[in-house]
Amino acid sequence: MSILVVxxxxxxxxxxxxxxxxxxxxxxxxxxxxxAGPDADVRAVAVVGSDFQPEHLQLLADRGVDLTGVVxxxxxSFHWSGRYHDDFIERDTLATELGVFADFQPQIPEAWQTSExxxxxxxxxxxxxxxxxxxxxxxxxxxxxxxLWIENTRDDLVALLPRIDVLMVNDSEARLLxxxxxxxxxxxxxxAMGPSRVVIKKGxxxxxxxxxxxxxxxxxxxxxxxxxxxxxxxxxxGGFMASLAAAGASRxxxxxPFREAMIHGTVVASFVPEAFNVESLLARDxxxxxxxxxxxxxxxxx
Amino acid sequence: MSILVVxxxxxxxxxxxxxxxxxxxxxxxxxxxxxAGPDADVRAVAVVGSDFQPEHLQLLADRGVDLTGVVxxxxxSFHWSGRYHDDFIERDTLATELGVFADFQPQIPEAWQTSExxxxxxxxxxxxxxxxxxxxxxxxxxxxxxxLWIENTRDDLVALLPRIDVLMVNDSEARLLxxxxxxxxxxxxxxAMGPSRVVIKKGxxxxxxxxxxxxxxxxxxxxxxxxxxxxxxxxxxGGFMASLAAAGASRxxxxxPFREAMIHGTVVASFVPEAFNVESLLARDxxxxxxxxxxxxxxxxx
Numbered sequence: 001m002s003i004l005v006v007x008x009x010x011x012x013x014x015x016x017x018x019x020x021x022x023x024x025x026x027x028x029x030x031x032x033x034x035x036a037g038p039d040a041d042v043r044a045v046a047v048v049g050s051d052f053q054p055e056h057l058q059l060l061a062d063r064g065v066d067l068t069g070v071v072x073x074x075x076x077s078f079h080w081s082g083r084y085h086d087d088f089i090e091r092d093t094l095a096t097e098l099g100v101f102a103d104f105q106p107q108i109p110e111a112w113q114t115s116e117x118x119x120x121x122x123x124x125x126x127x128x129x130x131x132x133x134x135x136x137x138x139x140x141x142x143x144x145x146x147x148l149w150i151e152n153t154r155d156d157l158v159a160l161l162p163r164i165d166v167l168m169v170n171d172s173e174a175r176l177l178x179x180x181x182x183x184x185x186x187x188x189x190x191x192a193m194g195p196s197r198v199v200i201k202k203g204x205x206x207x208x209x210x211x212x213x214x215x216x217x218x219x220x221x222x223x224x225x226x227x228x229x230x231x232x233x234x235x236x237x238g239g240f241m242a243s244l245a246a247a248g249a250s251r252x253x254x255x256x257p258f259r260e261a262m263i264h265g266t267v268v269a270s271f272v273p274e275a276f277n278v279e280s281l282l283a284r285d286x287x288x289x290x291x292x293x294x295x296x297x298x299x300x301x302x
Numbered sequence: 303m304s305i306l307v308v309x310x311x312x313x314x315x316x317x318x319x320x321x322x323x324x325x326x327x328x329x330x331x332x333x334x335x336x337x338a339g340p341d342a343d344v345r346a347v348a349v350v351g352s353d354f355q356p357e358h359l360q361l362l363a364d365r366g367v368d369l370t371g372v373v374x375x376x377x378x379s380f381h382w383s384g385r386y387h388d389d390f391i392e393r394d395t396l397a398t399e400l401g402v403f404a405d406f407q408p409q410i411p412e413a414w415q416t417s418e419x420x421x422x423x424x425x426x427x428x429x430x431x432x433x434x435x436x437x438x439x440x441x442x443x444x445x446x447x448x449x450l451w452i453e454n455t456r457d458d459l460v461a462l463l464p465r466i467d468v469l470m471v472n473d474s475e476a477r478l479l480x481x482x483x484x485x486x487x488x489x490x491x492x493x494a495m496g497p498s499r500v501v502i503k504k505g506x507x508x509x510x511x512x513x514x515x516x517x518x519x520x521x522x523x524x525x526x527x528x529x530x531x532x533x534x535x536x537x538x539x540g541g542f543m544a545s546l547a548a549a550g551a552s553r554x555x556x557x558x559p560f561r562e563a564m565i566h567g568t569v570v571a572s573f574v575p576e577a578f579n580v581e582s583l584l585a586r587d588x589x590x591x592x593x594x595x596x597x598x599x600x601x602x603x604x
Contacts, residue, residue: 184524205507217521
């Protein structure tokens, strides 16, 4: 079964407390695809500019990602620039140059419209809606969003929520969307707006699944050192969706495969902050994934 | 087996975003004792002023806490005043009036010097050292401290660390003490300074045990509403020590009873923020504790 992802492919300029890296490979669809790629049949819908390097697309193709849905447009690729605070939790966006992304109108190739799983990465809710319109027969849809859309295009976003199955946000976005301070109350309010499950990402504090009948808290792996956490959230989503697809889960499944998907997403995302950019994600293999999964289980089991 | 706790008994004036409460029963030894009391033989060493209300001591006695070590001094009781931020995570101390606590010199009754378990709540490290001097034959010693002592009496504190078994601090204190940003590195550095185990409390994000051979992450229970988190950390410590005492654990035990103690501490502490002051802690019974423990297990088991 296939996972279709719609989102950005971009270049990121990242400043950490120790180092600055210019124009690294980035974007939500990129990290998602590289995280899900080895374990699932991933189809990417995105737009890249004339400056996008062929070797970067090749990295994705080598990971088994189908790039038929990536449009090549004239102009610069989306470029994001940000600076992490000392704690690596907060970061300031220094620049967002949309480039060819400004006119992105996702087109879903006809053969892909029956993809079973759909991940709508963080883009304008009206574009997310257009993708949903083109894909009426999914088994499961998950959606990411951000404070920008919650604040500026709230009605569009709220109109989408009854059409999706899993909302994936961070804790401050959950609070902003729901108006509730307590995460329990926030998740309940969001579920009342549509999705039957809510995943709340908390960075180094792990992630919470508010499932249909259960709650699961998964800690983040304890890393000796954080180098660059950019893309960890999208990689979590990639691992999460790949696990659901491997289990053949659907929106009607009970919470069990979603709990398992939380674990796999956490394991996959844990590789990202260990190195700049996609390096450690690319180095991930079955052995390192299994070892880290055992480490996570040992941290969780009372 | 007995647990001896040395720490403050006090009055707290607490401002939350919604309400202000004047001169509530407070203090680390108070919360610790009420949390451990129902399940363990607790002995409290503290000082109270002439304004300390007999019914507050009666509350502790009713919970089975032995108050032989509580000295009554002339003058006002320790009074702390603080204001919580909207997020209930950060708080500002508005006033610290030491009163009779300024001259506190803990005296351990002779019959209590062989108590098996010792909890040194957050007081000046030199006072903590004097208690250790009086109690050479414990099975296990745990110690809490705070940024004030880490910054101002660092040498005294560091000299204590080889003499204790479990250091219990919050995440910012662990970073301050170790100079390490990563909690894994911080815990390793602290263990190198003496204690074989480190507990790092993270408030609503739960707590981490860095044991001798293992790491455990315990999430906080998801509470529908937070009213007043004052005392949750000391109540965690009370539950933690009561569980170790019930298991007969010692510093030479393997990590298993410490992992179990993390769970029980988390369960007991979870009652505190649900109401002002000690109300919900007092209402805790076997049935409510068991129900909450089941809820926590369901949140943790993949």
